[in-house]
Amino acid sequence: MSPQPAPADLPCLADPMATFPIRTFGDPVLRLETKPINEIDKAVHTLAQDMIETMYDAPGVGLAANQIGISRRIAVFDAQDELGPRVMINPEIVETAGEFEMEEGCLSVPGHWWEITRPAFARVKALDLDGNEVEYAGDGLLGRVLQHEVAHLDGGLLIDALPRRDRKKALKELRNENLGLT
Ligand SMILES: [Zn+2]
Numbered sequence: 001m002s003p004q005p006a007p008a009d010l011p012c013l014a015d016p017m018a019t020f021p022i023r024t025f026g027d028p029v030l031r032l033e034t035k036p037i038n039e040i041d042k043a044v045h046t047l048a049q050d051m052i053e054t055m056y057d058a059p060g061v062g063l064a065a066n067q068i069g070i071s072r073r074i075a076v077f078d079a080q081d082e083l084g085p086r087v088m089i090n091p092e093i094v095e096t097a098g099e100f101e102m103e104e105g106c107l108s109v110p111g112h113w114w115e116i117t118r119p120a121f122a123r124v125k126a127l128d129l130d131g132n133e134v135e136y137a138g139d140g141l142l143g144r145v146l147q148h149e150v151a152h153l154d155g156g157l158l159i160d161a162l163p164r165r166d167r168k169k170a171l172k173e174l175r176n177e178n179l180g181l182t
Contacts, residue, residue, distance in 0.1 A: 017049050019054040026178045030155070036090045037127075052078075062075060067107060075150070088127075091149070095123040099117060100119070116162060159174070
């Protein structure tokens with residue numbers, strides 16, 4: 001069955017963009033390695049737009065597709081610099097340098113922040129929505145958000161970057177919270 005075409009003289013009232021619920025700690029999709037994107041078609045463009053909308057709505061500075069339940073290798077970010085919102089498809093970290101401790105939170109682990117040490121600088125190679133190879137590189141918030149989002153796409157979460165003792169404590173907290181024990 002085909003949908004009835006909308007009358008041509010009426011404006012389309014539907015919001016062309018949509019936001020998705022964000023999957024949280026304990027959802028197994030967050031722990032799966034995402035699959036690369038082979039074809040950047042219209043569906044991928046729509047997904048990227050919806051992910052940007054979802055990220056700003058949260059609000060957040062980065063979002064990986066598996067955080068909305070889509071196990072594909074695409075993430076969006078806005079490191080609050082002149083770049084604005086960016087899309088990275090099939091990103092890979094190709095270089096890191098230094099060390100930097102920063103308070104880090106995650107939309108999938110709401111209400112928690114930890115001081116997390118990661119490399120200060122990161123360089124990522126990816127494809128943009130036109131299929132061009134692009135590079136994003138920097139330190140500060142940009143370096144951090146690049147590493148955080150690529151880790152998501154590998155099935156990682158920020159607590160993985162904590163030292164062992166702190167990670168055990170964080171896991172216990174999160175499990176108790178999920179069980180309604182806190
Ligand atoms: Zn996150």
